[in-house]
Amino acid sequence: MELLISPSARLSRTTTTHGVVDLSIVVNVFREGRLIHATLRNIAAGVDVLKARGFTAEVILVLDNTDPATLSYLEHALPTLFAVGEVHQLHVRNGDLGLSRNSGLRFSRGRFVAFSDDDNLYSLNWFADCVSMLDGSSEDQILHPAYTVQFEARNLLWKTIASDDP
Numbered sequence: 001m002e003l004l005i006s007p008s009a010r011l012s013r014t015t016t017t018h019g020v021v022d023l024s025i026v027v028n029v030f031r032e033g034r035l036i037h038a039t040l041r042n043i044a045a046g047v048d049v050l051k052a053r054g055f056t057a058e059v060i061l062v063l064d065n066t067d068p069a070t071l072s073y074l075e076h077a078l079p080t081l082f083a084v085g086e087v088h089q090l091h092v093r094n095g096d097l098g099l100s101r102n103s104g105l106r107f108s109r110g111r112f113v114a115f116s117d118d119d120n121l122y123s124l125n126w127f128a129d130c131v132s133m134l135d136g137s138s139e140d141q142i143l144h145p146a147y148t149v150q151f152e153a154r155n156l157l158w159k160t161i162a163s164d165d166p
Contacts, residue, residue: 022055023131024110028062028100032118033069037077042121044081050128055135057127059087062104064094121149 025043029036047057059082061074078087090107094100101115112134114127122145130143150156 019109021058021110022135023050023057023112023114023127024104024108025057025059025114025116025127026062026101026104026108027059027116027118028064028097028104029066029070029074029118030064031067031070033067034073034077036070036073036118039116039118039120040077040081042124043116045124046122046127047082047086049124050131053128053132055128055131057086058109060090060104060108061087062090062092062100064092064096064100064103066091119150119153 025047027039027043032039043059047059050057063071063074074089081087088107090103092100092103094103097117104115105113112131114130116122126145133143134141144160147157147159150158
């Protein structure tokens with residue numbers, strides 16, 4: 001099902017179910033081509049762990065001025081990575097990472113939201129552990145990984161310092 005939002009934003013939902021899910025994973029996609037495969041495979045594995053713990057998820061791919069090579073890759077790869085109804089494509093022309101995240105947030109159905117770029121990897125239990133922690137809390141919280149791995153343009157592993165760290 002396609003929902004036309006505006007001339008510059010188009011959301012393709014692969015299911016007509018519009019209920020709430022536990023976690024919406026918003027992934028910004030630009031011009032990665034098939035190199036996005038590692039990220040999507042990693043997110044799909046994390047969603048499997050999340051589902052094994054009894055939670056639900058959706059993945060929203062925010063396609064911001066995405067090139068034809070990446071669109072072609074997604075068309076062929078998505079059905080092999082995700083179950084029907086788990087992934088949605090939001091086509092935008094923002095040209096901006098923050099605006100694209102906000103676009104994905106606007107269309108999310110999750111009680112909780114995770115943001116990912118198209119070149120990030122997470123430990124397989126990251127999404128499930130976060131939802132478990134947030135589900136058991138009544139406080140507003142922002143969770144972030146202790147370490148982040150980035151690959152492709154730059155190969156990085158960096159430690160995230162807590163905001164209350166002296």
